[in-house]
Amino acid sequence: MIMREYLNTLGIEWLKLKYYRTFWILLGVVAVCIPAFNYVIYDITDNSFPKINGQSLLGNPFSFPNVWSTVPYNAGILVFIPAILIITLFTNEYTFRTHRQNVIDGWSRSRFIHVKLTEVFILSLFLTGIVILTCLYFGFITRKPMQPKAGWEQLRFILFYFIEMLDYSLIAVILSLLIRRAGLTMGIFFLYMIIEQFVVALGRNKYKVTWVDYLPEEVSDRLIPQPFAKRILTPGNNELWEKHVPLYLSISVLYILLFIFFVSWRFRKADL
Amino acid sequence: MSSILSLNNISKTYGRIRALREVSFEVPSGSVFGILGPNGSGKTTLLSIVTDVLAPNQGNFTWFGNAPSGKQRRNVGTLLETPNFYHYLSGRHNLEIAAAIKQKPVGDIERVLKLVRLYERRDSKFQSYSLGMKQRLAIASCLLGDPPVLVFDEPTNGLDPSGIAEIRQLIIELSREGKTIILASHLLAEVEKVCTHVAILQQGILIKSGDVTTALNQEEWLEASSADPDKLRKVLEQLPGLKNILVSGNLFQVYFNTPLPDPAWLNRHCFEQGIVLSLLQTGRKSLELAFIELTNHVSN
Numbered sequence: 001m002i003m004r005e006y007l008n009t010l011g012i013e014w015l016k017l018k019y020y021r022t023f024w025i026l027l028g029v030v031a032v033c034i035p036a037f038n039y040v041i042y043d044i045t046d047n048s049f050p051k052i053n054g055q056s057l058l059g060n061p062f063s064f065p066n067v068w069s070t071v072p073y074n075a076g077i078l079v080f081i082p083a084i085l086i087i088t089l090f091t092n093e094y095t096f097r098t099h100r101q102n103v104i105d106g107w108s109r110s111r112f113i114h115v116k117l118t119e120v121f122i123l124s125l126f127l128t129g130i131v132i133l134t135c136l137y138f139g140f141i142t143r144k145p146m147q148p149k150a151g152w153e154q155l156r157f158i159l160f161y162f163i164e165m166l167d168y169s170l171i172a173v174i175l176s177l178l179i180r181r182a183g184l185t186m187g188i189f190f191l192y193m194i195i196e197q198f199v200v201a202l203g204r205n206k207y208k209v210t211w212v213d214y215l216p217e218e219v220s221d222r223l224i225p226q227p228f229a230k231r232i233l234t235p236g237n238n239e240l241w242e243k244h245v246p247l248y249l250s251i252s253v254l255y256i257l258l259f260i261f262f263v264s265w266r267f268r269k270a271d272l
Numbered sequence: 273m274s275s276i277l278s279l280n281n282i283s284k285t286y287g288r289i290r291a292l293r294e295v296s297f298e299v300p301s302g303s304v305f306g307i308l309g310p311n312g313s314g315k316t317t318l319l320s321i322v323t324d325v326l327a328p329n330q331g332n333f334t335w336f337g338n339a340p341s342g343k344q345r346r347n348v349g350t351l352l353e354t355p356n357f358y359h360y361l362s363g364r365h366n367l368e369i370a371a372a373i374k375q376k377p378v379g380d381i382e383r384v385l386k387l388v389r390l391y392e393r394r395d396s397k398f399q400s401y402s403l404g405m406k407q408r409l410a411i412a413s414c415l416l417g418d419p420p421v422l423v424f425d426e427p428t429n430g431l432d433p434s435g436i437a438e439i440r441q442l443i444i445e446l447s448r449e450g451k452t453i454i455l456a457s458h459l460l461a462e463v464e465k466v467c468t469h470v471a472i473l474q475q476g477i478l479i480k481s482g483d484v485t486t487a488l489n490q491e492e493w494l495e496a497s498s499a500d501p502d503k504l505r506k507v508l509e510q511l512p513g514l515k516n517i518l519v520s521g522n523l524f525q526v527y528f529n530t531p532l533p534d535p536a537w538l539n540r541h542c543f544e545q546g547i548v549l550s551l552l553q554t555g556r557k558s559l560e561l562a563f564i565e566l567t568n569h570v571s572n
Contacts, residue, residue: 012372020360092358101356104323105373105413106346272325 009107009115017089026085030127034075035134038062041074042138045228061227063142068154070227071135072161075127079165080193082127083172086120087185090176100272113267117260120173124165131161160223163252167220170259177266193217220252274301274337276421276452277322281331284317290476291317294331297471297481299454304447306467306484307456308563314476315456316353319425323350335421346374349414350423355406359399363390363409366398367416376417384412387442403430411439422446425456440465464559474567488562492532497522497551498542507545511538523551 017023042062061070093099093116102112135158172189179185196217203212213222225241277299284292292314299305307315320326322333324340335344357366367381385391388408393401401409407430414422424443428436443466447453457463463470470488471481480487498504501522508517513530535552542549 008372012369015365015369015372016358016361019362019365020358022360096358097354097356098358100325100352101370102373103325103342104345104350104352105370106342106375107373108342109324111342269327271320271327
């Protein structure tokens, strides 16, 4: 009964999106950008660096099994594009005041916000699916010995990408909920991204503090370390990273839970 | 008459502004209940609270005798402030969403669109509608599923004179069908024509509530004139229950402490006294005048 009601609610959300051209365009942009951006990076790594014994100086980041971390890492750089989509979907409700009308017409506040959060979850899953397909595509075209079967060592990066997506998306949701206007929310979202990176760089390099590594965006970024020429650029970092993964993962998940709690609480209590 | 909506000590503040102060009243079943008050008196805040858009700082309310919930709101067609729809969707698609949330049949959309004369424009996007059309679509949405209770906040906003008359007629017809209608407006003439009960708000305080005549003390009067005003005056002054007489030329406006005398009896009585009446009519103090007297009295 509860499940059927929830599916009905998702069906209503689908009615809102089905004929919304901006949604489909933005979704298309995100879906195309992930493989396209990876192709650009692939092209650079393959053609713009000297080759030793037929292998790029940067290693084989797009071959199995490295591709399972390379594509999620690159896709993570584009995480602001789905954030724009999420901000648009959330702030639309405030602009059109339909968040009020949905409640007036009979939805509980909890139902409204939970279906919106489900939408964010589904979008993150969809993009994770695009990332998996992109991984498979590049893994197969690099003509290296085929190893499409991957163990936890490799596949965990897919889960990490999903968590990174959720983390950024929920920050976008919180800002949308607090600011309510699309343009301003997008501006503040980008500003926050820059400020956090600035604080991280300053804290890590100048003040030598480690707590900056656990800020909301940074900690989920750290789940997927940069995959290029690791032995040359970041020697010894892999062992250190492996040691910290459980902590990065726990804190990222904690942030996600806190954000979900805050969003639900705020929407249930605030004046609409 | 059972209560559809019952408010108990509702208060709401915005920072230091007290928008509503301990407001309590009951909306009887089958009534056309007007919530009156000047702009900023708290009408929309009150309706926002009973539709769960705003949370009260104090007090509670019930719908149909039960604690408020989404289930109850699905049986109340509500137009609050402005028509709220997805601008990029057509009128029909917007109503499909509303019907799905209200759990009403999609088949009812055609009926309500025809009722508000928007059927021909059902596939046009909401953003292409005029202000009046948007308002009519909002009213159509309220009527989905034929709910027993309707809440209209300034329903004639943006409508032209014929649109206003149509909505007024629609409210009268809906009331005849036995629906309870809660109507917030600052247009007293509009309310006067349709309301059976009122609640009057001023600066968030409930001044009066009840049935229109009692709550507003809309005194009834009797007007008469004759070719012989002096003789008429003497007769009128002898009438039982007389309160006072206002004179305007040859016209006498007579107020009573008791119910008005039967005009047919008065006509005959005057004739027996040798007076031929050239005018005899009854009337009631206008809602506007009663409202102004009441709000001025409270302000003072």
